[in-house]
Amino acid sequence: MLTSIRPLPFRRTAHHFHLSRLFTVLAFESSADDTCAAVVTSDRQILSNVVIRQNDLVQIYGGIHPGAAVLAHQANLPLAAKRALAEAKVDLSDVDGIAFTRGPGMGVCLAVTLNAAKTLAAVLNKPIVGVHHMQAHALTALLTTPTHKPNGEPNPAYPRFPYLTLLVSGGHTQIVLAKSVNSFEIMATTLDESIGRTIDKVSRLLQIEWANMSPGSALEKFCLRPEESILPDVFVPFTPVMPRRLAFSYSALHSHVDRLLELNGGAENLSFANKLAIARVFQNAAFGQLEEKLGLALVDCEKQDIKVGHLVVSGGVASNMLLRERLNACLKAFPTTPSVEAVFPPVQLCTDNAAMVGWASMPRFLAGNHDEYTINPRSKWSIEDLETEL
Known part of the structure; x- marks a missing residue:
């Protein structure tokens, strides 16, 4: 755990984390053929969500070609990150933490956003969190489903x-x-x-x-x-x-x-x-x-x-x-x-996006449970391992 970065104060309820101020995450995703960047806040706001697809390359090669996908990620990630910050109307000084997909996925593709996130975070002295891709999909509905009805009553459609x-x-x-x-x-x-x-x-x-x-x-x-x-x-x-x-x-x-x-x-x-x-x-x-x-x-x-009471369908x-x-x-x-x-x-x-990655990272950021800058990608990673590893 990073000791030089102090977590923000928070209080915890059954389903949410509340801070004395908002926590803002810049997130990246590149586990397959989509290059993604997003800005998400701890009050469930998606300030931006940029996805640059490689459908033209997939059609040319009849599937995801690792070498071509990596080159496309390397070309697209700077553009995606710049767009995400601009659309969110924030700059790097407003970002509290940087998240990225650590795995599972194609190792060479995962490495693009992982290395970018680690480098950016180290230079800016920001905490980082590597996110499990399928965990992010599984938790997306907790970000997108309203917790309450317009009349203030709890929303029965919100997954619990x-x-x-x-x-x-x-x-x-x-x-x-x-x-x-x-x-x-x-x-x-x-x-x-x-x-x-x-x-x-x-x-x-x-x-x-x-x-x-x-x-x-x-x-x-x-x-x-x-x-x-x-x-x-x-x-x-x-x-x-x-x-x-x-x-x-x-x-x-x-x-x-x-x-x-x-x-x-x-x-x-x-x-x-x-x-x-x-x-x-x-x-x-x-x-x-x-x-x-x-x-x-x-x-x-x-x-x-x-x-x-609920079935969350994602992917x-x-x-x-x-x-x-x-x-x-x-x-x-x-x-x-x-x-x-x-x-x-x-x-x-x-489909793959960075907003879900930013949201899945939020509980760890708020708990001060960050990753080291030496973290590496995990192309194979069971979602069942999270409980004992985090």
């Missing part, structure tokens, strides 16, 4: 511990029980590919036009097309994946589509109606697996007498509007007492 978190992104597919800001239990995870990675692969296999979108966003938009869809004659229905088992597997869905296209001589030999039908049944199967495993997790919570895939509708319907149909309510952060805060 313990709550379930469905983390669905290009790197993870997990159901996590959030017990506190740094205590998490993984109830289900993927045994192979994540749902986001599989969606991206299928989008590329079907040769869907991205038009400067991410592959996943392109597939979502493609499935909403109004045209009629017709399944190919050789189509074989998707089979349930590990039924009644609390675990995910998405490589089978990817392989199923791959084999189907091979039987048809490739995507170029499919009609538009065939492609549209395959995209829709694939998306339905991918989301159906989430629904089934969520039901198993809810049953498991009931067996353990764990009362959860890039959580921006899909059809998924949001289906999860809401799934929870309404599930006979839990009390009922479980789905909570979704705003779409722009579901």
Whole structure:
């Protein structure tokens, strides 16, 4: 812990930290292909949130190319940081701490913002906090959901511990029980590919036009097309994946589509109606697996007498509007007492961003629990380790 930097005075309640003055964090994120910078305050204000994407590079390389991604991060981070401070109308003298994503993620990409944050903090004598990427996703709803209604009554939609978190992104597919800001239990995870990675692969296999979108966003938009869809004659229905088992597997869905296209001589030999039908049944199967495993997790919570009132859904895939509708319907149909309510952060805060990183760092900053300037990235890092490490 840094001994030369004194923490600001605060008092703690069940869900919040209150200071005699606001604590302002400049945060960075570069765990994959988005270069992000944001300014967040301890009273839950997002003063700025800058995201510079690399969709053009992803389309060129058919995925994230580490070397190209690092070069883009190095070029984009100074611009993102400058914009974040300007849009927040603050300068570095107003910043109390600097946060960054320490992991998990692509090691070479993580290192870009980690080194920038450490250098900047050391020169300015500011404290730093390295944040767990999935923890940041899991806590985003605590930043974006109003704590109270306009009439001053507590907002029942505000997540309270313990709550379930469905983390669905290009790197993870997990159901996590959030017990506190740094205590998490993984109830289900993927045994192979994540749902986001599989969606991206299928989008590329079907040769869907991205038009400067991410592959996943392109597939979502493609499935909403109004045209009629017709399944190919050789189509074989998707089979349930590990039924009644609390675990995910998405490589089978990817392989199923791959084999189907091979039987048809490739995507170029499919009609538009065939492609549209395959995209829709694939998306339905991918989301159906989430629904089934969520039901198993809810049953498991009931067996353990764990009362959860909310499901926080975050990660890039959580921006899909059809998924949001289906999860809401799934929870309404599930006979839990009390009922479980789905909570979704705003779409722009579901994908990678630095605002969530700044918010996740806040409890540690306010407690004076900072990292050393010698901290290194952790490309592999279980969210369950946070409780014993912090």
